[in-house]
Amino acid sequence: MASTMGVLSSLEKDNLLSSLDLPGLSADLSSSRSVLDEKVTASISQLGSFSLEAIASLENVASERSVVEARIAASTKMGRVAALKRDEMAQVAASLEREKEELEGQLAHLPTAVETLHMAKQAERAEVEQENANVVDEEHKNERKLNALEQAVACYSARLGLKFEHTDAEELVLVFTLVDETNPKREFRAKVKVHPTTGQYELTGCEPDFDDDAKRRMVNELNTTEDFGAFVRSVRRIFKATV
Structure with a gap:
């Protein structure tokens, strides 16, 4: 184009320029520019609207995702709680089953236990009855010994100058007189007691x-023979030997 203009004459240039519709071209250019601007503006507006919708959609998606995640977490937690409760219930059930088995075992042995207890009660009753019989027999024995003491004292009191007294310690005191010829009223004392447990005679003073x-020899002989009269005579002889 530039080379063509270079070879054209001034007249030709003027004719060419006058033939061009510069205002029309300028108007067309302005019109095209306006249309282009409107399209660009519309495109930008559409892009902006699309961006807002996209952002709103993304926010909705994020919100829905949070709700879903919360539901998943809640479901997981409930599942764990349910699992724990199942474990606890299983443990309780196992404990109750063991207790049931123990009770059934005890019930199975109950008749034997009752019979054993019954036999033990019978044996205990028999033992108590035997002990009571022994106590009664011992009481009778002690009573017989006391009667023997009193009878012997009564028998010899007149001839041997013998009388008897009782102390708070349940002792029978033999009081002899007519032992010392130089002093017939002088008293010689011997304390005799029956032991409450063994039932044996004791010379306590x-x-x-x-x-x-x-003393030991006389007491042993008395417990062997239970001849209280012979014991009284032996004591009197020893007292007389001391004068």
Whole structure:
């Protein structure tokens, strides 16, 4: 184009320029530019609207996702709670089953236990009855011994100058007189007691005192023979030997 204009004459140039519709071209250019601007503006507007809708959609999606995630978390938690409750219920059921088995075992052995208890009660009753019989027998024995003491004292009191007294310690005191010829009223005392557990005679004191071996020998003989009269005569002989 530039080379063509270079070879054209001034007249030709003027004719060419005058033939061009410059205002029309300018108007067409302006019109085209306006149309282009409107399209660009519309496109930008559409893009903006699309962007807002896209953002709103993304926000809705995010919100829905949060709700779904919350539901999933709640479901998971409930599932764990349910699993824990199932485990607890299983443990309780197992404990109750064990208790049931123990009770059934106890019930199975109950007749034997009842019979054993019944036999033990019978044996205990028999033992108590035997002990009561022993106590009664021992009481009778002690009563017989006391009667023997009193009878012997009564028998010898007149001839041997013997009388008896009782102490708070349940002792029978033999009081001898007519022992010392120089002083017939002088008293010689011997304390005798029946042991409450063994039922054996005991010589708990003498006034005046005399040999321990002689006392042991007389008491052993009395417990062996239960001849209280012979015991009284032996004590009187020993007292007389001390004068």
